[in-house]
Amino acid sequence: MNKPLISVIIPNYCHSKYLAQRIESVLNQTYKNFEVIILDDCSPDDGASRSVIEKYRNNPYVSHIVYNEVNSGNTFMQWDKGIQMAKGELCWIAESDDYCELNMLEELVEAYMMQSNTVIAYSTVMFVNDKGEYLSEKRSFPNQYFTSEEYIKRYLLFSNSIKNASCCIFSRQAALNVREDYKNYPSAGDYFFWVYIAEQGNIAVVNRQLSYFRRHDNVVTDKYAADGTNFVVEKNVVDYICNSFHIDKFHKRLSEAYHHRGLRNFKYFDQGTRLKLFDLWNVKPKESFFMRVLLKLSDVLRYRLNYYI
Known part of the structure; x- marks a missing residue:
């Protein structure tokens, strides 16, 4: 070798x-x-x-x-x-x-x-x-x-x-x-x-x-997540990937559902930060049935069939 x-x-x-x-x-x-x-x-x-x-x-x-x-x-x-x-x-x-x-x-x-x-x-x-x-x-x-x-x-x-x-x-x-x-x-x-x-x-x-x-x-990244900084970077990365690669509509919606759930469930410093990020990502207040189904598919397609990563 x-x-x-x-x-x-x-x-x-x-x-x-x-x-x-x-x-x-x-x-x-x-x-x-x-x-x-x-x-x-x-x-x-x-x-x-x-x-x-x-x-x-x-x-x-x-x-x-x-x-x-x-x-x-x-x-x-x-x-x-x-x-x-x-x-x-x-x-x-x-x-x-x-x-x-x-x-x-x-x-x-x-x-x-x-x-x-x-x-x-x-x-x-x-x-x-x-x-x-x-x-x-x-x-x-x-x-x-x-x-x-x-x-x-x-x-x-x-x-x-x-x-x-x-x-x-x-x-x-x-x-x-x-x-x-x-x-x-x-x-x-x-x-x-x-x-x-x-x-x-x-x-x-x-x-x-x-x-x-x-x-x-006191991990620094936890602070940046709580004040919303990390979610802004994530949005920039996802936009870069979608603009640089041929990402089909299904994977775009799957990614959207995944990120939106994370944004809904996270604990922020304040309500203002939460609302700004929801606006940036175009997150609706409640998760739709369609989005819940997509996330179930995501769990199967990305993890259960692909081991532990």
Whole structure:
């Protein structure tokens, strides 16, 4: 099997508590052809992050350590910095508060190489709390392989199905080709990022929970969801997909039903935010019988027949 060089980008901000576990889960991978780029975004933690990072200064896998003198205010600026510095054919953005199984890279690379013109391979994730305790059950299914259009129409049209960057390897060249406007969305720019990469090639899914995604009580994305920011980004992404691909009327209505239900059920900061988003998405106050039927079909077509993604 071809063993491409992987550039592992670890963007850190105030995660000194988890940082050693993150770095160790990278350095001890069974797949050995990688470099590590550690980026600290001016963490205001009295040097706690720096003290962890400096322990790895002379590790042979660590190619770069960069400390920002001023906080960028945007994690996607750090993503871009790491991708620009990377030397590998593939990149892995290993978020600093997550960790993974030690065979994750090996399994992802094997899946990535199974079909030509692959641009993304990712595993499913296990959500864990601050203590590392599982928040869902362990599940495993056969791997899946999709063309660009299949994956976008079946999954990205409905939601950001790549749960977080830590579970994913992707083509560096494809990442260099993406439109830079994803960095304009600090809360959900990854949704645009994955769409921009997915439209360039095939996608492989390893249906085993090889990455552990840590959920905190004060997660920034929860704030952006509550004030409506994420739903505005979602609308922009869905519009982009519908304008860039041939999406049939059935899938458009199915996507509409899916997003409208999410908008109805969400708890917002205030009623004004709710009404503005309903107007943006053209959501009716009550869900029609037809929409309920569509959502039942969505459940069957998108999940029960397609494993656990």
